Amino acid sequence: MKLYFHPASTTSRIILLFVSEEGIPFEPEVVDILSGAHLSGSFPSINPKRLVPALDDDGFIVTESAAILRYLAAKTGSAAYPTDLKERARVDEMIDYLNSDFYRDWGYNMIYPQLFPHHKRESDAAHEGTVRWGQDRVRNGLAYLDSVLAKQRYLAGDKLTIADYFGAGVFSAGELIRVDLAQFPNLQRWYESMRSLPSWPKVSEALEGFKGMLKDMSFVSIP
Structure with missing residues (x-):
């Protein structure tokens, strides 16, 4: 299997952490997104969306980090993706929440507009409004996740699952703008446990x- 990725990419690191912890063999193929290698050359034929990561399993291409996680976990029979229908539904539920709801505001409304020029809004007012909106929504999400983790050790129950790998990758982006999770102690405890994994x-x-x-830069974070 060949994995196309960039080590600075949040979504790539989700997959890298999982395969490293699980000992899943793969052929690494770094796509230099910083130089625009994902936009030209041969990569668009691998992923026409021109995004990393992408997995090539003997000609079968899978894109989207959540889909790659599920595919690899199912293919290898990983205990991190339980076969029990209800347990698996809880894992999928959490991944979908993190991916389609939380990450939208965490990444694209709060973090990335402060880091990358191509994510900055057209006017200062629009930009500030977007970040402020992201802050408010993220605070609600953090409180929700903290309440979940007050009742269980991991995001989808009391066992480590691919939901935790996905969540840890998403949360790692917060380190770039120095998000402090101290006011969400259960979430902080979980994140520190993920950061203590050998491959981290x-x-x-x-x-x-x-x-x-x-x-040396200052950022707007969680008030």
């Missing part, structure tokens, strides 16, 4: 480098 330091090397580049 290696997978997060690019994230740490990016954080170093941003150390």
Whole structure:
């Protein structure tokens, strides 16, 4: 299997953490999104959406990080994706919440507009309004996740699942703007447990480098 990714990509690191922890063999193919390699050359034939990650399993192409996670977990029989229908539904429910609801405001309304010029809104007023909207929505999401984790060890129950790998990757982006989770102690406890996984330091090397580049910048975070 060949995995197309970039180590600084949030969605790529979700997959990298999972395959590293599970010991799933793959052929790495770095797509340099910083130089625009995802927009030209051969990559658009792999993923016409021109986004990483993408998985090529002997000619069968899977895109979207959540779909790749599910595919790899099911293919390898990973315990991180339970076969019990109700347990699996809880995992899918949490992944879908994180991906389609929380990440929209966390990433695209609060974090990325402050980091990347192509995510900045057209006017200062629109930009500030977007970030403020993101803050409000994110606070609600953090409170919800904290309440979930007050009752169980992991996001989808008391066992580590692919929902936790997905969530940990999403939450790692918050480190770039120095989000402090102290006011959400259950969520903070869970995130620190994910950061303590053996593969985390290696997978997060690019994230740490990016954080170093941003150390002198100030950001709007969670009030």
